[in-house]
Amino acid sequence: MSNEQIAVLLRNVAAAYSIKDDKKFRFQVLAYQKAADTIAHLNSEIMDYYKSGTLDSLPGIGTSIRSHLEELIKTGKVKRFEWVFEGIPGAIFPLLDIPSFGPKKAYALVKHFKLKNPKTVITDIEKLGIEGKIASLPKFGEKSQSDILRALSEFKEGKGKTTRMVLPYAHEVADKLVYYLKELPEVDKAEPLGSLRRGVATIGDIDIAVASNKPKEVIEHFTSYPYKERVIEKGDISASIMVSGGRQIDLMVQPPDAFGSLLQHFTGSKNHNVHLRELALKKNFSLSERGIKFLKEKNQPIKRYETEEEFYAEIGLQYIEPEMREDTGEIELALANKLPDLVELKDLKGDLHTHSNYPIEPSHDLGLSSVEEMLNEAKKLNYEYLGFSEHNPSVSKHTNREIYEILEKRSEKIEQIKSNNKSVRIFKMLEVDILPSGKLAIDEKSLSLLDAAVVSVHSVFSMDKNKMTQRVLAGLSYSKAKILAHPTGRLLNVRPGYDLDWDKIFEFCKKFDKALEINSWPNRLDLPDTIIRKAVESKVKMVINTDSHRVSQMIMSKYGVMLAKRGWAKKSDILNTLSYNDFSNWLKS
DNA sequence: GCCGTTTTCGGCCCGACTGTTTTCAGTCG
16 A cells, blocks of 8 residues: 555544544544554655554554554555544545535535445535535535535546645745735745745745734735635635636734744744644643743743744744754754754855756756856855766767767866966766666766766656666766765656665665755755755765756755755764865765 | 643633624634
8 A cells, every 4th residue: 555545544643533532532533643644754665664663663663553543554554544544434534625614514514414425525525516406404504605616626637635736836926925915014034934944846826924913914015916716715824816727825814013023923933833832731731823922930921032032932942944854853952052053055165066058968858048047156155166967968869989079178278267267167078868777878988088077767667676776886886976866756736756676775875875866946846855964964065056956046055955854964974064175085986 | 722930620712793683693814
């Protein structure tokens, strides 16, 4: 079973518990939801945890859920779950993906209309709504009937609870809205928060916090946004709108002197906030977006915090960078004043994976900007060095000799530019395909023309984990191969990427002094953050690259840095924070 | 069901908004 399937099953268990007896099973519901979230966000197969007997090392999975999962994997079913699902109609489950549908609403509808078929339940309900039969149910009315119909039709057009967008698109939507909000004089500050601020690879809803003493005016302005499709909610201090493409934007307002606690609250993550608030409760503090209530002191007003730093300090914590706020150990470290000093954008001294438009006749895409243009941009970015890593010349269209000649010519051109350009140093590199056999696409003689190679997989993604690991290690074993580019091959919202045996990869990288790339390309963001974290723990070195194909893309390293921070990478974990001489020595080692 | 720097028992975040209600349940983040 896939992680996704297991996550869905656990979510269904939570929903079934909630229908069975909301009060009695309150904590089971929470526990199963948390376990489902954990599994849904794993970057390696749940089967690997099962095989190594480490299932209960995962947050939210204890002895009980672990044994249920083991039973599931061994026998294909779980006795306890069968009991939980008893009397719960299967037709409720497809409804749970639809925004505004929870277990209660789904059950009420399915039960009342005796809907049996999970495959048709959505169209069944739609039909009942159109016939006007939902409005007469107890606790339902005309408004909820039309809300249901709209939710169903938006769902059919792709607006589900789990649909997510890639980072730059989310930034674009958020930036436009922030710009619009700031047109209102009553808006002191407006900032995008949530998963966008934490640098999560894909974004669900966009969250925006506003500092203002006039919340009514702000909400009015926000809900009048000209590019909105509709207003979802509109209250005194918060509101939600939907913009084109079914994207939801949530906004919340607090007075400027309480902006710190709002930033903290709205940045999340949910798990981080829950942990923080539980911790605070033990000290008799109650935290919220409004500030801190001191529970021992009766009738005291809520204390407000203008900055997040003050807010964290009041609870006795070091300031925690947004990228770390996932409740994966950062709160414990902050308590002990032992948070790592994370890598920053300004630490980067170069980019080793860029594609110029030099006519190298590759089988994959060529860049669109010239070597000179890219060097100019590198200078603007304060880089000391830049590596050109166009794709290798097409193997099917050229002989080895022709490839050598193409690379020789390129080498001469680069040497020429080097002599005219002293401000940014150049590395002569190449992105070389690792063929299915594990061989590199070009031979040793051609490789000898390079300072080093970035190697990567661009074909036959469907190999199993062991074979793919062997393939990648074979490719990395060439002495010129120094960096494994976009190591998992994932394309966000397109394909999941292949599985590698990370322990073996890490071991190899350390032994032979190779580096893993953190690819900043927004549809890749590869390595995934959880694997960066493991690499950091294993003391494997990494390089943050952009994979730019034109000048304007070279600033994308900011996404790579956020990703690295999510993996708790320090400056010392990232090799392209080294000076030219030190990096050059490593590259040629 | 999970979890532990006051706990292996006894806790478990906090508040916003909506529709159907006249005080609250459901959903969301």
